[in-house]
Amino acid sequence: MSLDDAFNFVDVESDDILDNILYTEESSRKTSPLWNYVDCKSPAHPGVPVCKKCNYVFSIKSSNTTIERHLLNKHNIIIPKVRKQTTLNFKCIDPWPAKVKLVRDKAVVIWIVxxxxxxxxxxxxxxxxxxxxxxxxxxxxxxxxxxxxIIDEFNERRSNIGYDLQKISSKVSFTADMWTSTIIRHTGINMVAAITNVLNEFNLAGKALALTTNNESAMLVCGQKLSEEFEKELNNLTFSHYRCSAHILNLAVKQGMEIVDQEIVEVRQLMSKIKNSVLLCDKLCELCIIEKLEYLRPEIDIETRWNSTYYMLCKLQQMETALKMLAAKHDSVRELMPDVEAWTKIKVKMK
Structure with a gap:
């Protein structure tokens, strides 16, 4: 290889390197809009920034700030700032600070309760x-x-209730529905002690005006003993014990339903039979559609909820036609269907 060839080889390699540098610099610098006003590939000044507006030649070491200042002062061109924030692709898994964690703990406690x-x-x-x-x-x-x-939350709320009750300046009426404990017998004397302890804890003994309970004999004794105790210790002559009118009505209705007790037993058996059979429920639903009746899912009454017996009989009466059609196809249903006399009694009681 001759000396000229060697120089030519170096020149070619140098040009390639320069082009690579310019390409790399261009691709990295193009993130700023100022390079729309600067030419780095001018034939007269290759690799050197040249202003496209006035052909001013910058130093190859000129920073973006220098070029931006030139464009602003000479050509009144403002280059907007481009700011990019690096986004991390991982989540922070450090535990929350105690104060932040406490908020989440309380949310879990409330959900559990x-x-x-x-x-x-x-x-x-x-x-x-x-x-x-x-x-x-x-x-x-x-x-x-x-x-x-949960215990701490309970105690805190209990304290808050006590604080709110202290703001009451008037008399207080309260109700009680107490049940048998495995530790303490369900007697009137024991219930007096339990109620008195609660009233003393919340400083309500002197504000007690009335107590409403059910008609259970122990509760009647409880009301009488409380009246005597308040009169003796607090000179409270206005305290009264009232029997719950809803419970009285419940007892009256239950006694009245004894007239059709046998019919109710039969209806309960019928409803139980249909309710526990998917096949019978589906057939009854189809018959209701045919007769253009509203399908009411069979319901079994609950002894302690006398209105549930009423709802059970209502459903029976509203689906009477469909039930009779169902009984005609299924012997197990026909055996439990009320007879004419039973239907009459039920309809009379439902009026």
Whole structure:
């Protein structure tokens, strides 16, 4: 290779390197709009920034700020700032600070209490996974910690109730529906002690005006003893015990339903038969559609809810036609269907 060829080889390589540099610089610099006004490929000044407006040649080391200042001062061109923020592709999994975690703990406590969930739900694998998806930074308490939190929440709310009750300046009437305890017998004397303890705890004994209870004999004794105690210790002559009118009505209705007690038993058996059979329910629904009747899902009454017996009989009466058609096709239903006399008694009682 001759000396000229060697120089030519170097020149070619140098030009290629320069082009690569210019390409790299151009691709990186093009992020700023100022390069729309600058030419870096001018034949007279290759690789050097040249102003397209006035052909001013900048130094190859000129910064963006220098070029922006030139465009502003000489050509009144303002280059907007381009700011880009780096986005991280990972989530922060550091535990929340104590104050932030406390808010989340309280939300879990309220959810457990309102939905009557067991304390151990916080140790369920699916629950833990769900919470981790919702909030990876939240460290779920164990069941023992949850128990303590719920007790603390209860005590706090109990204190708040006591504070609010102290603001009441007038008399207070209250109701009581107490039940048998496995530890203390359900007697009038024991219930007096329990009610008195609650009233003293909230400083309401001197404000008690009346007590409303059901008509159970022990509750009647409780009301009488409370009246005597308030009169003796607090000189409260205005305290009264009232019997719940709704409970009295309940007793009256239950006694009245004894007239058709046998018919109600038969209807209960019929409704139970249909309700527990998917086939019979579907057939009854089809018959209601044919007869253009509203399908009412069979309902079984509850002894302690006398209105549930009324609803059961209402459904029976409204679907009477469809039920008779169902009984004609199914012997098990026909055997439990009320006879003519029973239907008459039921309809009379429903009026």
């Amino acid at each position: 309102d939905n009557q969930q067991p304390f151990s739900v916080v140790e369920n694998e699916n629950f833990i996974e769900m919470m981790h998806i919702f909030d990876p930074r939240y460290k779920i308490p164990d069941r023992h910690q949850i128990k303590e939190m």
